[in-house]
Amino acid sequence: MWIIYIFKTIFQKIWYFLWHWYVGGFGFVYRYFMFVMRSLDREWALFVTIRYLFKPLYQDYSFAGYFFGIGFRLGRAILGSIIYFIITVVFIFIYLVWCGIIPFLIFKILKS
Numbered sequence: 014m015w016i017i018y019i020f021k022t023i024f025q026k027i028w029y030f031l032w033h034w035y036v037g038g039f040g041f042v043y044r045y046f047m048f049v050m051r052s053l054d055r056e057w058a059l060f061v062t063i064r065y066l067f068k069p070l071y072q073d074y075s076f077a078g079y080f081f082g083i084g085f086r087l088g089r090a091i092l093g094s095i096i097y098f099i100i101t102v103v104f105i106f107i108y109l110v111w112c113g114i115i116p117f118l119i120f121k122i123l124k125s
Contacts, residue, residue, distance in 0.1 A: 038112075042104060046100075050100065059097060062093065066086045067083060
């Protein structure tokens with residue numbers, strides 16, 4: 014019976030390690046991603062900019078206020094969207110590299 018206990022314990026330790034590596038790693042990357050996105054939102058305020066896209070700039074209801082308000086806010090929304098997209102792609106890449114470390118190490122060990 015001790016051999017069953019040893020195999021069960023080994024399998025359990027491997028399972029806990031993989032659970033911690035993948036699920037815990039995803040949780041860490043996700044929490045840091047959300048922290049970065051909140052920090053960016055304080056700087057760029059993308060959703061507020063989109064909400065007020067067709068409002069005049071600085072409450073100037075003249076043609077110039079509407080014209081420059083839409084232009085500035087549209088430019089800010091496009092640039093902010095590009096930055097948000099790049100940051101999201103970077104974090105997805107980081108997590109995929111994180112997920113690939115163990116299979117890569119197993120491949121290198123088995124290859125040599």
